[in-house]
Amino acid sequence: MKEQAAIQASMADIQQKRGILITGLLVAMLFGALDGTIVGTALPRIVGELGGLSMMAWLTTAYMLTSTTIVPIAGKLADLFGRKSIYVTGLAIFIIGSALCGMADTMTQLIIFRAIQGIGGGIMMPMAMIVIGDLFTGAERAKWQGVFGGVFGLASILGPQVGGWIVDSLNWRWVFYINLPVGILAIVLISLGLHNHRMAERVKLDLAGMFTMVVAVVSLLLALTFGGDKYDWLSWQIISLLASSVVFFSLFVFVERKAEEPIMPIHLLKNKTFVVLNSVGFFMSVGMFGAIMFVPLFMQGIIGMSPSESGTMMFPMMFALIIASMIGGRLVQKIGVRPQVIGGMVLVALGFFLLSTMDVHTNKWTAMSFMATLGFGLGFVNPVITLALQEVFPKSQLGIVTSSSQFFRQIGGTFGATLLGAIMNHRSKDLLEAKFLPLLQQLPEQAHAMMDSFKQLVESNPQSVYSVILNPETLKKIPEQMQQMFVPVLKQTLVDALSDVFLYGLIFVGIGFIFAMFIGRITISNRTNKMNEME
Numbered sequence: 001m002k003e004q005a006a007i008q009a010s011m012a013d014i015q016q017k018r019g020i021l022i023t024g025l026l027v028a029m030l031f032g033a034l035d036g037t038i039v040g041t042a043l044p045r046i047v048g049e050l051g052g053l054s055m056m057a058w059l060t061t062a063y064m065l066t067s068t069t070i071v072p073i074a075g076k077l078a079d080l081f082g083r084k085s086i087y088v089t090g091l092a093i094f095i096i097g098s099a100l101c102g103m104a105d106t107m108t109q110l111i112i113f114r115a116i117q118g119i120g121g122g123i124m125m126p127m128a129m130i131v132i133g134d135l136f137t138g139a140e141r142a143k144w145q146g147v148f149g150g151v152f153g154l155a156s157i158l159g160p161q162v163g164g165w166i167v168d169s170l171n172w173r174w175v176f177y178i179n180l181p182v183g184i185l186a187i188v189l190i191s192l193g194l195h196n197h198r199m200a201e202r203v204k205l206d207l208a209g210m211f212t213m214v215v216a217v218v219s220l221l222l223a224l225t226f227g228g229d230k231y232d233w234l235s236w237q238i239i240s241l242l243a244s245s246v247v248f249f250s251l252f253v254f255v256e257r258k259a260e261e262p263i264m265p266i267h268l269l270k271n272k273t274f275v276v277l278n279s280v281g282f283f284m285s286v287g288m289f290g291a292i293m294f295v296p297l298f299m300q301g302i303i304g305m306s307p308s309e310s311g312t313m314m315f316p317m318m319f320a321l322i323i324a325s326m327i328g329g330r331l332v333q334k335i336g337v338r339p340q341v342i343g344g345m346v347l348v349a350l351g352f353f354l355l356s357t358m359d360v361h362t363n364k365w366t367a368m369s370f371m372a373t374l375g376f377g378l379g380f381v382n383p384v385i386t387l388a389l390q391e392v393f394p395k396s397q398l399g400i401v402t403s404s405s406q407f408f409r410q411i412g413g414t415f416g417a418t419l420l421g422a423i424m425n426h427r428s429k430d431l432l433e434a435k436f437l438p439l440l441q442q443l444p445e446q447a448h449a450m451m452d453s454f455k456q457l458v459e460s461n462p463q464s465v466y467s468v469i470l471n472p473e474t475l476k477k478i479p480e481q482m483q484q485m486f487v488p489v490l491k492q493t494l495v496d497a498l499s500d501v502f503l504y505g506l507i508f509v510g511i512g513f514i515f516a517m518f519i520g521r522i523t524i525s526n527r528t529n530k531m532n533e534m535e
Contacts, residue, residue, distance in 0.1 A: 018135065021193025022144075025128045028091060028186035029148060031179060032124045033155035035098075035117075036063075038162055042172040049172065050107045058111045061225055066118030067125065068410045069217045073210055074123040075130065075403025076263045079396065080205075083131050084194045090123025091187050098179035117176075126403035131194065133390040133398050141387055141524075147326060148383075208255045209263040216248035220411075224418040228425065264400065273392050274401065276518050278408040280341060281385045283512030285412030286419070287352060287505035288378060293417055294424065294501055295355070295371065301466055301494045303364055316368040317375035324379025331380075337388045337522040340380055345513040347377030352509055356502035360491050388522045416508070423504050427497040428462035435489050466494055 039059070047056050078086045097117030104110035132144050166174050223241035231237045256262040268274045292314065299305045324344075332340045351374025358367060389401045437455065 017193045019193075020189050021131070021135070024186050024189025024193055025131060025148070026151065027182060027189060028087075028124060029128045029151050030155060031182040031186065032094065032121055033151060034158065034162065035121065035179065037155060037158075038166065038175050038178075042166070042175045045172045046110070047107075050104070050110065055107045055111065059107075059114055061222075062111045062115040063118035063121065064225075064410075064414070065218055065221055066115045067122035068221060068407065068414070069214050070119050070122035071126055071403050071407045071410065072213070072264055072400065075126050075399040075401075076206075076261070077399075078127065078130055078403075079399035080261060083127065083134065083399075084190070086123060087127040087131070087190055087194070088187055090120050090127060091183055091190070092120070093117075094120025094124060095180055095183040095187075096120070098176040098183070102173040102176035126399075126406045129386050129390075129406075130399050130402045133402060134395070141390060144329070147329070204260050206255075206259040206261055206263050209252060209259050212248045212252040212255055213263060216245050216252055217411075219245035219248065221414055224414050227418065228422045233422075264404070265397070268397075268401070268404070272518070273520060273522070274389065274404070276515050276520075277385050277388055278404060279515040280345070280381070280512045280519075281405055281409045282412035282415075283508045283515065284345070284348060284378070284381060285409040286416030286508040287348065287512075288374075289413040289416040289420075293420065294498055295367070297466075297494070298358060298498055299364065299367065302358075302360055302362070302491055303367070305364065314371070317371040317378075320372040320375030321379040321382070324376045325383050328380040329383060332384050332387070333524050337384055337391075337524070338516070338519040340384055341388075341516045341519060342513070344377045344380030344384070345509065345516050347380065348374060349377075349506055349509045349513060351375075351377055352502050352506040356499045356506065358499070359495050360488075387524070388519070391522055391524060416505070420501050420505060424497055424501050425462050427500045428466075428493065431493045431496055432462055435493055436486070439485060439489060466490060 043056060043059065046059070074086060074090065094117055097113055097120055100113035101110055101117060104113055128148055132141055132148065136144060166172075166178065219241045223238050223245065226241075227233045227238045252264075253266065256264060256266050295314075328340060328344070351370060354370040354373060355367075358370070386402055386405045389405055390398060393401045
């Protein structure tokens, strides 16, 4: 009887700690996901106080570079040193970076501190899913990963509103300071609920692998970020960055073949399931970020919504994503991974096709229904990719395979934003030269200065021409007669360019669909990886 009572007491303790831990994971994930959208809302106020408008893009770029690069390293370190120590370290770095950002006096300081914050954010991102993989059976993970996936969608909805309220009611520094109490709460809950389980008795860090991977990834991300924007694609700066990326990726593969504890074991790249699932995630992210970038442009330029109103157009997609993530977590247990991923990719493809059909007569309700279709597809696919990887690989590799899923999707998002942005610029230039510039020839001689200005913009930065229909203040400065001449043509040009962008996004989703067809039979089992039972 005493032994049975002891077992029951032990099980009750595990369940209590599990509840504390799950609460901590949700708090950590929500405040980490909120940070990006809240900071984005505060950027104009930050630049207004600190100056450095030309450096504003680096506030996002610095965070993106460090957070993306650290993800696979964090996953491997979690496998070597244990989940708790790495997770708490990531939270602590994020909190310290947030405090420093709030105290920044110059734009340069803020950029450096955002990079530090990004290191913490990059460690935090995969850790929740890794811990879920440890705690629950496959069937349980399916449910919980849908819930946790929905947290990201919720953050994208709440973020702009919370950020706007903080900036209006307090000041921009509280956008960062608010992370301190929430982050400390997350550390306390995770420390109480999660025991540390060291996966390796003797740890040998793959420093050469870390160095070569960091240089390779940072070079690639910088090339994708600045190519076609700050520098021409054929400029020596971009070519040098791409060459550096190729060289260091090659060195990384060479180093990893010989490393005792490689950051990214090369044999994973020979595993069909690993390659196929991460390829689906990569190509899906290429298209998804294209939608997030360009739908607000359609709403503002064609439908005539304000920037804040167009931001709310993400709500249908994110709400549908949350619902589908929760439904999908249960559905995958009944139909399996492959059918659900294929079905989800069909919905994503349908969403992109519908977006490509939008024209000058499309209303916001129609656009919202198209976004919801896309959101449902994303929600059915996103959580399942990580779930399937965790189901196939052993516990000793859970950290690296889980973080790899996040890593490939982030790289795909960056690649998609760059490539689809370049397509948008190229198509805009061609269409403006064919339809808009001929109209300028009809202007009277006294308007030739404006005509030359537009010609230069079409040549150097085609998308900036659309500011005429995006900015009501700019439009007011143009005579009514000229508005009647220019606005319909600019709107039609914007619609045609965006339609092409969505169709290209559809192509990448189609490639992801083809990869999904090759997913093997993966059944979500009741096999448990509970860490607490092993400690």
